[in-house]
Amino acid sequence: MADYGRPSEIGRIATIILGALILLFGVIFLGGGAELAALGGSWYYILCGIVLTASGVLTIKGRLLGAWLFLLAWAGTLLWTIYEVGFDGWGWLPRLFGPTIILVLVLVSLPALRRRDTIRPTIRSAV
Amino acid sequence: MRRISLLAATILGSSLAVAVAHAQMAGHEDRLPGPVSSEAYHADPLNPKFEPPSPSSPQAPGVNAANLPDDPEIDISEVPQMVPQVSTNPAPADWPAYGRTDDQNRYSPLSQITPANVGKLKRAFVYHTGSKPAPGQANKWAAETTPIKVGDSLYTCSALNDIMRIDAATGKEIWRHNSGVKFDSIPYTAACKGVTYFTSSVVPEGQPCHNRIIASTLDMRLMALDAETGKMCEGFGFGGQINLMQGIGESVPGFVSMTTPPPVINGIVVVNHEVLDGQRRWAPSGVIRGYDAETGKFVWAWDVNNPDDHHQPAPGKHYSRGTPNSWAAMTGDNELGLVYVPTGNSAADYYSAMRSDKENAVSSSLVALDVRTGAPRWVFQTVHKDVWDYDIGSQVTKFDYPNADGTKTPALILPTKRGQTFILDRATGKPLPEFPVEERPAPSPGVIPDDSRSPTQPWSVAFPRLGFPDLKESDMWGMSPIDQLFCRIKYRKAAYVGEFTPPHLKKPWIEYPGYNGGSDWGSMAYDPKSGIVIANWNNTPMYDQLVNRAKANKLGLMSVDDPNFTPSSGGAEGNGAMSETPYGIVVTPFWNQYTGMMCNKPPYGMIEAIDIKTKKVLWQKPLGTARANGPWGLPTGLPLNIGTPNNGGSVVTAGGLIFVAAATDNQIRAIDMKTGEVVWSDVLPGGGQANPMTYEVNGKQYVAIMAGGHHFMMTPVSDALVVYALPDDVH
Numbered sequence: 084m085a086d087y088g089r090p091s092e093i094g095r096i097a098t099i100i101l102g103a104l105i106l107l108f109g110v111i112f113l114g115g116g117a118e119l120a121a122l123g124g125s126w127y128y129i130l131c132g133i134v135l136t137a138s139g140v141l142t143i144k145g146r147l148l149g150a151w152l153f154l155l156a157w158a159g160t161l162l163w164t165i166y167e168v169g170f171d172g173w174g175w176l177p178r179l180f181g182p183t184i185i186l187v188l189v190l191v192s193l194p195a196l197r198r199r200d201t202i203r204p205t206i207r208s209a210v
Numbered sequence: 211m212r213r214i215s216l217l218a219a220t221i222l223g224s225s226l227a228v229a230v231a232h233a234q235m236a237g238h239e240d241r242l243p244g245p246v247s248s249e250a251y252h253a254d255p256l257n258p259k260f261e262p263p264s265p266s267s268p269q270a271p272g273v274n275a276a277n278l279p280d281d282p283e284i285d286i287s288e289v290p291q292m293v294p295q296v297s298t299n300p301a302p303a304d305w306p307a308y309g310r311t312d313d314q315n316r317y318s319p320l321s322q323i324t325p326a327n328v329g330k331l332k333r334a335f336v337y338h339t340g341s342k343p344a345p346g347q348a349n350k351w352a353a354e355t356t357p358i359k360v361g362d363s364l365y366t367c368s369a370l371n372d373i374m375r376i377d378a379a380t381g382k383e384i385w386r387h388n389s390g391v392k393f394d395s396i397p398y399t400a401a402c403k404g405v406t407y408f409t410s411s412v413v414p415e416g417q418p419c420h421n422r423i424i425a426s427t428l429d430m431r432l433m434a435l436d437a438e439t440g441k442m443c444e445g446f447g448f449g450g451q452i453n454l455m456q457g458i459g460e461s462v463p464g465f466v467s468m469t470t471p472p473p474v475i476n477g478i479v480v481v482n483h484e485v486l487d488g489q490r491r492w493a494p495s496g497v498i499r500g501y502d503a504e505t506g507k508f509v510w511a512w513d514v515n516n517p518d519d520h521h522q523p524a525p526g527k528h529y530s531r532g533t534p535n536s537w538a539a540m541t542g543d544n545e546l547g548l549v550y551v552p553t554g555n556s557a558a559d560y561y562s563a564m565r566s567d568k569e570n571a572v573s574s575s576l577v578a579l580d581v582r583t584g585a586p587r588w589v590f591q592t593v594h595k596d597v598w599d600y601d602i603g604s605q606v607t608k609f610d611y612p613n614a615d616g617t618k619t620p621a622l623i624l625p626t627k628r629g630q631t632f633i634l635d636r637a638t639g640k641p642l643p644e645f646p647v648e649e650r651p652a653p654s655p656g657v658i659p660d661d662s663r664s665p666t667q668p669w670s671v672a673f674p675r676l677g678f679p680d681l682k683e684s685d686m687w688g689m690s691p692i693d694q695l696f697c698r699i700k701y702r703k704a705a706y707v708g709e710f711t712p713p714h715l716k717k718p719w720i721e722y723p724g725y726n727g728g729s730d731w732g733s734m735a736y737d738p739k740s741g742i743v744i745a746n747w748n749n750t751p752m753y754d755q756l757v758n759r760a761k762a763n764k765l766g767l768m769s770v771d772d773p774n775f776t777p778s779s780g781g782a783e784g785n786g787a788m789s790e791t792p793y794g795i796v797v798t799p800f801w802n803q804y805t806g807m808m809c810n811k812p813p814y815g816m817i818e819a820i821d822i823k824t825k826k827v828l829w830q831k832p833l834g835t836a837r838a839n840g841p842w843g844l845p846t847g848l849p850l851n852i853g854t855p856n857n858g859g860s861v862v863t864a865g866g867l868i869f870v871a872a873a874t875d876n877q878i879r880a881i882d883m884k885t886g887e888v889v890w891s892d893v894l895p896g897g898g899q900a901n902p903m904t905y906e907v908n909g910k911q912y913v914a915i916m917a918g919g920h921h922f923m924m925t926p927v928s929d930a931l932v933v934y935a936l937p938d939d940v941h
Contacts, residue, residue, distance in 0.1 A: 108692070115695045122702035124683050128695055160691075167684045173811045177687055177694040 094195025099143050101188055105153055106139025108132075108185075127163050131156050142189075145199030150189050157186045260762075262769040262789050263460055265492040265531050270462045270771070275395065275429035278453035281501075283508040283522055286582045290504060292477040293411045296360055298544065303906035305359040308404045308471045309733070310903070313608040314541045316735035316744075318904045321865040322911035325882045327940055328867060328890040334912060334935040335381030336895070341368035341400070342929045347393060348777065351927045352899055353918025354401040354469070354731070354858070359905040360421075365437065366931065367402040369918060371427040373435055378907045381933060385440030387433075395429035397467040397486050399921065402428075403539060403731070403901075404471040407437065411477065412504055419443035424479055424503065426468035430454040432481060432506065447506030454481060457511075458494045459528025462771040466494050473549060475542035475581040479503040480549045484537030485557065487599065488786020488795060490769040491564055493557035495528065496535030498577075500549075500584055510584030512551075512577075515568050520584045532557040532564075534573040538731055539605035541622070543578075546636055548587060550622065551577045554601025558788040560713050560756060560795045562595045563661035574600055576624050576632075578639055588639030592626045594664035597713050599725035600627045604733040611642055612741070612823070623736060625729035628709070629676035629747060630669060633822075644825075645672045656712030657705075658756065658793075663712045674820050674827050676728055676747040680708040681720065687811040689841060693802050697809035700800070704753065715756045715793065720800055722751035732859030732872055732901060736822075742883070744860045744868050746817040746833050749853070751800040751810055762787055762794025805841040813853020815873055817860070819886065829886030834873025843924065851888075857923055859901040861913075871898020871915050874925050878902065878915050878932070894932055897925020910935050 109132050116128025134156040141149030160182055168174025297307035302319040309316050323331065343349045357366035357376070363384060364376040371389040376382065406424040413420045421437035432454055434446035442450025458466060465486050472481045478500040485493050498512045510520040515530030523529060538552040553575050556565045565573070574593040577586050593600045604625040610618040611633070621642055624632040633645035641647040647668050655662035686697035705711055706720040713719060727748045735744040757765065767787035768775050786795045801808045808814060813832035820827055832853025839854055840846040856872035862883065863869070871878040871894065878898050879891040897919035904913045913934045919927035 111692055112695070115692070115699060119695065119699050119702060122699065124698055124702045128691075173687070174684070177689065177691060181690040181692075 091195065091198055094192070095145070095199060098145060098192050098195050098199065101185075101192055102139050102142030102144075102149060104139070105135055105142055105149070105185065109135030109137070109139050131160060134159070142196065145196065147193075147196050147200040150193055150196050153186070153189045157182055257763050259774050260768050260772065260787070260789065262490050262772045265460055265528075267460045269455065269458070269460060272392075272394065272463045273455050273461050274453045275391075275427075275455075275463070276431060276451060276453065278431075278448050278451065280456055281447065281452045281506065281508050281522075284502060284505075286509055289477045289502045289509060290411045292474070292503075292544075293409055295409055295474070296407055304361070305357075305903045305905045306407045307358060308356055308539055308901075309541075309605060309607065312542060312544065313738075314539070314605050314733070315607045315609065315738060316733070316859060316901065317737050317862050319864045320904055320906050320911045321863065322906070323863070323867060323880075323913070323936060324865045325867060325880075325889050327936060328880045330936055330940045331880070331890055331892070331913070331934045332937055333892075334933045336933070337376055337381040337383070337931040339366070339368035339372070339374070339929045339931065341370045341372065342927050349921045349927060350396045350398070350400050351918065352399045352401050352920035352922065353916050353929075354399075354403050354900050354920075355916040355918060355931075356404045356901040356903050357914055357916070357931065358404060358407055359903070359907075360407050360437070362907050364905075364914070365405050365407065365423050366916075367405050367425060368929070369400040369402055370396075371402050371425065373405060373423055373425050373433070373440065375437070375440060378905060378912065379910070387435055387440045387442070389427055389431075389433070391428050392463070394463045395427075395467070397428065397464045397484060399469070400428065401469040403469055406471045406474060406479070408434075408474050408479070408503055410504060413445070419445060422446075424472060424474065426454070426470070426472055426481060428467045428469070429463065430458075430466055430468060430483065432472065432479070432501065434506065445505060452501070452506045454483065454499070457497070457523040457527075457529050459531065460771065461494045465489070465770050469537065470539040473540050473542035474503045475549050476544055476547055477503050478509060478581045480540060480542070480579075480581065482536035482540060482551060485535040486770055487559055488788060489557070489771070490787065491558045491790035492531045493769075495531050496533040496554070497529040498536060498551055498579060498584070500581060512579055512584040512586065514572055515566055517568060517585075533569055534601075537601070538603050539733070541606045541608060542581075543608065543636060546620070547581050548578045548636070549581050550606050551579055552602035552604065552606065552624075553577055555596050555599065558791045559599045559601075559786075560597050560754065561658070561661060561788060561791045561793050562597050563658075564791060565595075570595055574602060576602065576606060576634070576639070578636075590624070590632065590634055590639045592624070592628065592630065592632065592668060594667055597661075597663070598710070598721050602626060603727065603730040605731075607734055607736050608636065609736055609738055611644075623734055623743065625676075625734050625745065627723060627725060627728040627730060629723055629728035631673045631676065631729070631734075631743075631745070632668075632670045633673060641670070645670060647671070652710040653707050653712055657714055658712070663710070667710055672825050674818075674825065676745055676816070676818070677723055678749060681706065681722055681751060681810060685810050687809065688802060688807065689805065693805060693807070696802055700753070700809060713754065713756050715758065718753050718755040720751055721754050722800070724748065724750045724752040724799070726750050726855065726857070730857055732857060735860045735862040735868070737862045737883075739864070741822045742828065742862070743820045743822055744817070744862050744883075745820065746815065746856055746860060746870060746872055748855050749810070749814050749816065750808065750855050753798050753800040755796045756793040757796055759792060759794065765794065765796070767794045806843055807841050815853045815856040817868075817870060817881070817886075819883065831886045833870070835875045835877070837877075838875045838925070855923065857899040857920060861902050861904055863904060865911075869902045869904065869913050869915075871900065871902060871917075873898070874923050876917070876925055878913075892934070894928075895926075895930045896928025897923060899923055899925060
């Protein structure tokens with residue numbers, strides 16, 4: 084264990100917290116989105132919720148794919164926002180402001196995730 | 211969903227700093243209407259605790275607040291010919307009526323303050339009315355006052371109807387009349403929009419009560435005071451006042467109130483009153499009455515369900531109950547001998563099956579009454595069979611419409627909560643040919659048994675509508691995707707088919723425009739020189755649902771005159787018992803109830819300029835910043851012009867400026883009339899939910915605003931009348 088040092092331990096905890104946050108969003112999107120779709124509303128939240136849930140789980144597990152899935156969700160959300168409200172600033176605020184903050188966190192955590200992802204087989208083989 | 215919402219909001223705490231409007235709904239202090247025979251009274255079979263008193267029972271103690279004797283009745287022929295009044299053709303320096311002149315156009319010819327120098331405007335003085343909630347008292351305050359100015363004095367009233375004369379240059383109080391209105395007499399709101407200046411036609415100049423202040427009170431008295439000294443006019447009523455609860459029948463203090471300055475037309479002072487909304491089908495009457503402005507003696511009544519009887523009811527009788535009331539400021543017309551009465555709904559706003567044909571003909575309408583007889587000369591209806599509380603809150607503005615052939619038609623501007631603005635011929639009540647009104651299909655027959663909706667509703671198709679398109683799911687808003695999702699679900703759960711979505715029992719329905727407007731009591735300003743209308747309005751949908759009687763009882767809803775009534779039993783704005791009907795009503799803003807933010811996207815309030823000649827919008831801007839608003843009622847401090855709900859109107863001046871407060875950011879601002887840009891603003895000591903005014907004394911122009919705040923708008927209450935002027939070295 085001593086090999087991994089303090090910085091990567093902090094990175095590990097940070098990516099787990101970030102993953103949990105994304106997972107929380109994903110679960111809420113799935114639950115609320117299912118209710119909304121059942122009421123005849125938008126399917127965006129269910130679809131996005133699936134991607135976010137997967138992203139959250141994989142990020143917690145230290146898989147780089149989790150980050151890529153979040154980027155996918157964010158890009159999809161951007162396209163959906165343009166589709167729904169065009170370039171209306173008030174329309175962008177709820178759809179993209181919060182997710183963009185998380186996007187920044189995901190990008191910042193990429194090195195830590197990459198490190199975790201590459202050492203993962205080592206851990207597994209060691210077990 | 212509550213936990214989810216709060217959690218998500220916490221997660222996204224960082225986004226709080228982003229401008230977000232706190233969903234504050236404007237305060238309309240509406241009221242309900244009322245008549246009826248006691249046979250029509252049906253007690254609640256489910257629980258006797260929820261039975262209001264019989265409509266034929268006597269008035270509770272304190273309803274005749276000053277224990278005044280019955281007022282005698284005289285014939286119109288005994289009313290003297292009225293001398294010309296100051297408000298008919300005022301000096302440029304004066305502001306002698308609520309909307310400045312008899313036209314009520316909120317236009318001042320003063321031009322000392324201009325877009326070029328307004329940046330130097332400073333507070334000249336602050337006058338304190340002394341009326342605000344005492345410690346431990348519920349906050350029901352929203353003064354909504356506009357002073358009037360004649361000569362070198364301001365005349366104004368406090369929220370509890372004390373009347374004051376103030377030196378217009380210094381703010382020094384010259385006299386004060388203590389009206390003795392009690393807290394219990396406050397209906398939905400302690401408001402006093404203003405007082406009336408009247409010059410007697412019989413008392414000679416120089417004698418007491420030659421010039422008078424006529425004022426109405428929350429506890430339903432009409433008073434006349436000597437403008438010079440503030441002493442009650444002995445020749446008016448009983449020691450200077452009359453009891454307006456005479457003939458109203460069963461009531462309790464706070465059920466029926468007056469909040470507007472009564473107009474005097476050809477010697478007749480006309481009074482209307484608000485009746486608290488949402489209480490019971492057989493609430494007190496919405497009767498309109500005319501009195502001799504000299505003596506206070508009764509001349510006529512207009513009682514909707516007894517249209518041919520213009521007399522006072524015999525002892526033990528009362529005016530017809532449940533009839534549409536009128537709580538907005540009325541406008542007089544000396545030339546045509548008319549008073550323009552903006553009406554509301556019959557009592558029990560959201561259920562119309564028990565209304566008479568006579569009520570249906572005049573509710574949510576503008577009614578032109580002949581001031582000699584009290585009989586309607588014409589009626590223009592803005593909503594047919596209104597079950598959306600679209601009562602008319604605005605005062606109408608008179609103007610002369612310039613026809614293409616050079617002639618002029620006496621006309622009026624009628625703003626509505628729907629955002630439809632009707633331009634009518636004053637003589638006939640018909641829309642001007644240039645401003646046609648179309649009857650367009652509306653959702654009908656609705657879903658409530660035996661209560662069908664009108665198949666059509668009137669639209670003023672040529673005048674720009676004050677409103678946005680119907681709501682879509684994608685218009686839902688929030689701080690984050692999660693509260694936006696919450697509002698999307700709320701949107702989809704409700705019935706909504708656009709404007710006039712009929713009331714529902716099994717699920718909520720969205721009422722959009724909301725009952726705060728569109729245009730509410732702030733009314734409109736009109737510059738007769740340029741033909742430009744200034745209108746500020748709201749964009750605040752409501753979320754309503756009818757509940758059956760058992761559910762209403764479970765919610766504890768009961769009428770204000772129910773012996774078991776407590777302040778939690780429902781009020782005018784929120785949930786209402788609507789006793790004596792099959793249903794109660796649950797009303798909230800269409801908001802995220804956990805964050806206090808509206809579900810629809812901003813802006814929530816707008817101001818715009820419309821050229822009445824070309825019918826074009828010259829400019830349109832959001833009104834109000836996010837500085838004092840935010841989620842959970844927290845101020846964001848941001849100057850972002852998000853457009854907040856607003857209550858209170860504007861002033862337009864020959865100096866090319868518009869002065870308006872109204873928004874929930876507690877600011878007064880000056881707007882360049884040409885561009886719509888805010889060129890000056892100041893933070894007030896309380897909410898600026900009042901119409902400002904402007905005047906000149908000793909060669910200096912002043913701008914005054916009552917920063918009384920508004921309990922329902924959740925703005926800070928104060929007793930400060932704030933008055934501005936340019937420093938001496940500027941002009």
